[in-house]
Amino acid sequence: MQSILGIETSCDETGVALYQAGAGIVSERVYTQANHAQYGGVVPELASRDHLRKLPGMVDEVLKEAQMAPTDLDAIAYTKGPGLAGALLVGASTAVSMATALGIPSIPVHHMEGHLLSPLLDDPIPDVPFVALLVSGGHTMLVEVQALGSYRLLGETLDDAAGEAFDKTARLLGLGFPGGHLVAQLAESGDAHRFDFPRPMVNRPGLDFSFSGLKTHTRQLIARSQPADYCDIAAGFELAVVDTLVHKCRRALKHTRLERLVVAGGVSANQRLRAALDKALPGQVYYPRQTLCTDNGAMIAWAGWHRRHEGQMSGHIEVKPRWPLDELPPLMSADR
Numbered sequence: 001m002q003s004i005l006g007i008e009t010s011c012d013e014t015g016v017a018l019y020q021a022g023a024g025i026v027s028e029r030v031y032t033q034a035n036h037a038q039y040g041g042v043v044p045e046l047a048s049r050d051h052l053r054k055l056p057g058m059v060d061e062v063l064k065e066a067q068m069a070p071t072d073l074d075a076i077a078y079t080k081g082p083g084l085a086g087a088l089l090v091g092a093s094t095a096v097s098m099a100t101a102l103g104i105p106s107i108p109v110h111h112m113e114g115h116l117l118s119p120l121l122d123d124p125i126p127d128v129p130f131v132a133l134l135v136s137g138g139h140t141m142l143v144e145v146q147a148l149g150s151y152r153l154l155g156e157t158l159d160d161a162a163g164e165a166f167d168k169t170a171r172l173l174g175l176g177f178p179g180g181h182l183v184a185q186l187a188e189s190g191d192a193h194r195f196d197f198p199r200p201m202v203n204r205p206g207l208d209f210s211f212s213g214l215k216t217h218t219r220q221l222i223a224r225s226q227p228a229d230y231c232d233i234a235a236g237f238e239l240a241v242v243d244t245l246v247h248k249c250r251r252a253l254k255h256t257r258l259e260r261l262v263v264a265g266g267v268s269a270n271q272r273l274r275a276a277l278d279k280a281l282p283g284q285v286y287y288p289r290q291t292l293c294t295d296n297g298a299m300i301a302w303a304g305w306h307r308r309h310e311g312q313m314s315g316h317i318e319v320k321p322r323w324p325l326d327e328l329p330p331l332m333s334a335d336r
């Protein structure tokens, strides 16, 4: 049975997981760095240091939980990019040096392909072709997936990512960082229709997004509001993002004449988004399990399993902080 260790260190989550062919994810750990909250955003140098401190122990724990020794591994996958250069280097150097010492392949993985493939870990598994909506803290994009591994960008954000807009709103509302789930929590007790919010770009053709106007609108509204209004503001903001995403997803399916939609990345954890998409496109939408929406090692191990044919054993440590998804070569096989 093939066993692949996955290591994720692209931003502020250290993720390690073990994927076994036929069995799925057999053990995993995610550590979310808390030291960035006081700065209101991820501080790259602190992120690298924290990955360095945490990663070796987490690799040991994941192997121990699976009752495996390093020598039982068949390959080690790691996030090569996109992400923070220093943070990526910690994962890449750990993975490549371990793999070289063990004489097994190390497999560089594209972080967004990790997100994109994460819904395929669980039933029901969407058949290709499909459209993927990738919504995270760093990216918002619609991708046409005619075959696994070949990705055509249909649209992306012209400014802030959807998760970034959530995080900025959280900061304005005095919540923590990252704040997407905190805005969602606060929104639960709010009236989403009390204040008017713009639906950015929905009246313009095309599949691009823009969230900076919504951010400015929210900032101005908060400046003239009382804390008692914050739950209504959170709810109105969340609904504006959700409506915009749903609108563009429907348009992307129509444009490509495809029927299935895969949604992944941190914002895919949002319950209001899931409910709105399920209502607009019943039976057509596929999500990762809740714990695999935000960054994790499982999606990297799983994408590494798909990419294993291109594995390298060169001991060459390379990261790619900027890496367009449509530059990836097609995948050779998609078996489990």
Ligand code: KG4
Binding pocket: 011, 135, 136, 137, 138, 139, 162, 163, 164, 166, 167, 178, 179, 180, 181, 184, 265, 266, 267, 268, 269, 270, 271, 293, 294, 295
């Ligand atoms: O995919 P991810 O872990 O990291 C990147 O690759 O960027 O996504 C993190 C983003 C953050 O911006 C976070 O606020 C957002 O996902 N997020 C959410 C929710 N959970 C996480 N946004 C809205 N609602 C949520 N429940």
Ligand code: ZN
Binding pocket: 111, 115, 136, 137, 265, 266, 294, 295
């Ligand atoms: Zn991510």
